[in-house]
Amino acid sequence: MQAEYGKSCRVDATTALTPTTGAAWRWAGILLTLFWADGAWAALAPAWPLNDTGIDWWADGSRNNLAAAPAGYPGQDASQGRDAAQDNDVDGHAGFSFTKLDANGMALSAGATSWSCVRDNVTGLIWEVKTDDAGLRDRDWTYSWYNPDATSNGGAASYRNAGSCGGEIDCDTLGFTQAVNRTGLCGATDWRLPNRKELQSIVDRSRVDPAIDTNYFPDLGSSRWRYWSSSPYAYGADSAWILVFNDGSDRTNDKSNGNQVRLVRGGQADALLRFCSECLPGRGGWRAILR
Amino acid sequence: MVKVNRRLWFPLVWPLLAISAGGTLADQVCKYDSIPATASASRFTDHGDGTVTDQATRLQWKRCSEGQDWSGGTCSGTAAGYTWQQALQQADTPSFAGKDDWRLPDIAELTSIVEEACQVPAIDLGLFPATPGSVYWSSSPDASYTDSAWILYFYYGGSGHGNKLNAYRVRLVRGGQ
Structure with a gap:
């Protein structure tokens, strides 16, 4: 049993043993779901709502930004999803729905002129908003990719402190994450590096330079817009995935390079999946435990 | 060690390698011991009719690429190539598995089935048999x-810009919204 799902399941021991009320509830929730019937569990399976892409215009063979679907090019991105059903800019461009949060994590109005974090009301993720003050979380600091966990680093922990940053910390993804959690940004201490698909969820592909809603994320770097994900590259242990916010494309990059970091926390599946990614029934994972 | 600009030559070299191999694919490599699975079968429901549903995104996918046939519990034949316009128009093809609202996925939906622990292709072959390590269209301009729309390089899992007149593969989806 352990070997069956152990390959893709790692227990974050540090988090598991943290003596907080939140951790106690997490364990209660885990144990409760362990004994849930397979059918019922499927109904309660953590949802991972996908954001729509932000594209609310159509294209044909040679033109973009068309106001209606052109003949001969059916079923485009703009015809489906939240960008079609909720195409307003009240709370973020087109189908996006964001809420600004203050330094304590409390919701602000859409017109607030100063905010510390952004909550994505579709995905449930909460995003760090960078500063422009040469402090710990300045938008222009860069970090090398460093992850000493052999079950998630793709085969190479890679480079400590090879970025260029302030705050008197190790300029790498781990050092920055730990430092921000010590400050309790937006009232939380469980910030982490986003994975590739999470980073992609805030890409607004209706625009470029940058491909993001700058009414909520006006904080991209002054000259470079390349952000690390936690996702390592299966083909090369020395590389990991970045999101390039010039156009929203993703590509692999040497872990020794200095790229920017935008931390994330939360998500509906976060509480369970941080303990065990892919630990959902279907191959008898949970049933194997109950036998 | 020579540092090559993988960003430029990698997407060019891989198709040439696949072609020179006479259409046969290099063996898939998966590193589940060092990379958590991101789209493995444990998250999907197999309907036994050539489709699977991702319980996290609620998207239902055809297990075979367009041009392949679902038979004997697997996909046979060659995944066909389509221009972007033809790919969009595949949504008008006959119903499959009792559903007639299949469509081309947008780039976020297509990325949701990328298995980041695997290469060539970066997809779970148990869910999507006989998937070539090729380029697939999205519905996202x-x-x-x-002159381009978003594509997904399934040999390594990255997204990119594809000229709308190029011939790329198609996998259809429905639901999720």
Whole structure:
């Protein structure tokens, strides 16, 4: 049993043993779901709502930004999803729905002129908003990719402190994450590096330079817009995935390079999946435990 | 060690390698011991009719690429190539598995089935048998270029800009919204 799902399941021991009320509830929730019937569990399976892409215009063979679907090019991105059903800019461009949060994590109005974090009301993720003050979380600091966990680093922990940053910390993804959690940004201490698909969820592909809603994320770097994900590259242990916010494309990059970091926390599946990614029934994972 | 600009030559070299191999694919490599699975079968429900549903995104996928046949519990034949316009028009093809609202996925939906622990292709072959390590179309036009739309390189899992007149593969989806 352990070997069956152990390959893709790692227990974050540090988090598991943290003596907080939140951790106690997490364990209660885990144990409760362990004994849930397979059918019922499927109904309660953590949802991972996908954001729509932000594209609310159509294209044909040679033109973009068309106001209606052109003949001969059916079923485009703009015809489906939240960008079609909720195409307003009240709370973020087109189908996006964001809420600004203050330094304590409390919701602000859409017109607030100063905010510390952004909550994505579709995905449930909460995003760090960078500063422009040469402090710990300045938008222009860069970090090398460093992850000493052999079950998630793709085969190479890679480079400590090879970025260029302030705050008197190790300029790498781990050092920055730990430092921000010590400050309790937006009232939380469980910030982490986003994975590739999470980073992609805030890409607004209706625009470029940058491909993001700058009414909520006006904080991209002054000259470079390349952000690390936690996702390592299966083909090369020395590389990991970045999101390039010039156009929203993703590509692999040497872990020794200095790229920017935008931390994330939360998500509906976060509480369970941080303990065990892919630990959902279907191959008898949970049933194997109950036998 | 020579540092090559993988960003430029990698997408060019891989198709040439696949072609020179006479259409046969290099063996898939998966590193589940060092990379958590991102789209493995444990998250999907197999309907036994050539479709699977991702319980996290609620998207239902055809297990075979367009041009392949679902038979004997697997996909046979060659995944066909389509221009972007033809790919969009595949949504008008006959019903499959009792559903007639299949469509081309947008780039976010297509990325949701990328298995980041695997290469060549970067997909779970148990869910999607006989998937070639090729380029697939999305329904998302490209804000950078009026002649391009977003594509997904399934040999390594990255997204990119594809000229709308190029011939790429198609996998259809429904639901999720």
